[in-house]
Amino acid sequence: DAGITQSPRYKITETGRQVTLMCHQTWSHSYMFWYRQDLGHGLRLIYYSAAADITDKGEVPDGYVVSRSKTENFPLTLESATRSQTSVYFCASNPLGDQPQHFGDGTRLSIL
């Protein structure tokens, strides 16, 4: 089925480890986004990408790395995880123009 999928859905890891969250969309949307959601802060933008090989920082990019070698994939990497990065992470995409952004089901990440 067409859509946007995130993996894994749940992840537990330890501080200092590297972890990669995957996002895959089948719509060939140009724009992709990573948000994190924490109690008291709502959803905050981490990084976004306008097209393959084009990425830019959002509101809270520190500690995260992204890449976009293919239009359909937008992985988010925590190079050295910290407890403050425990959160729910959402990926989203939208095409050019004023069409709505669509979200994945999220990845719940716990860092011990």
Added chain:
Amino acid sequence: DAKTTQPPSMDCAEGRAANLPCNHSTISGNEYVYWYRQIHSQGPQYIIHGLKNNETNEMASLIITEDRKSSTLILPHATLRDTAVYYCIVRGRGGSNYKLTFGKGTLLTVNP
């Protein structure tokens, strides 16, 4: 992007219309009003969006005042499954304006 103001919570009886207000007094002429909702533990779900005219789709209606400084989302026959946090978002056009800035939203509770 213009800031939005929403009541923190609202109640609605099942089967009745739910009217969720939003103020966006600093909205500019090329900014859209978007509505999303988030059911517990799920990704945000797009509901509807509009620029100037009222809009209706299978989920809801969006009423935008003539001066565009406020809007109302209407769920015509609320069900228990409509219990969620509803976000009103003002979004610009083009480039980095594609990102969404989420506030705290309105928690709508639909009661039996």
